[in-house]
Amino acid sequence: MEIQIIIHVGNDLTESKEVVERLVWENLNKKLDHYLNKFKKDDAEWVIEVTLEKNKKNLFSGIVKANLDWQIFRFEREDYKNLDDLVNHLFDHFKESLSDIK
Helix, strand or coil, X not given: CEEEEEEEECHHHXXXXXXXXXXXXXXXXXXXXXXXXXXXXXXXXXXXXXXXEECCCCCEEEEEXXXXXXXXXXXXXXXXXXXXXXXXXHHHHHHHHHHCCC
């Protein structure tokens, strides 16, 4: 199984990229690990792309796109004051979608 994590941050957030990377891995390893087991295969390819930026209101907006062995997921949220809350909330929605899959 191959996993590829791609993180895009806006120019205003370049100093926060390490924090975002840590949050993404924490969410994958702690919050989603059980749910992601449904997609584990030797030849499976996973691509998880996270895009975060500050908007015109000086609040955070983000998107998580995931391709897990050809199943596509996309979550988008905006107007968060706290970057950590935004990332965690996006992955909460990801977890909810994964829990619906039998």
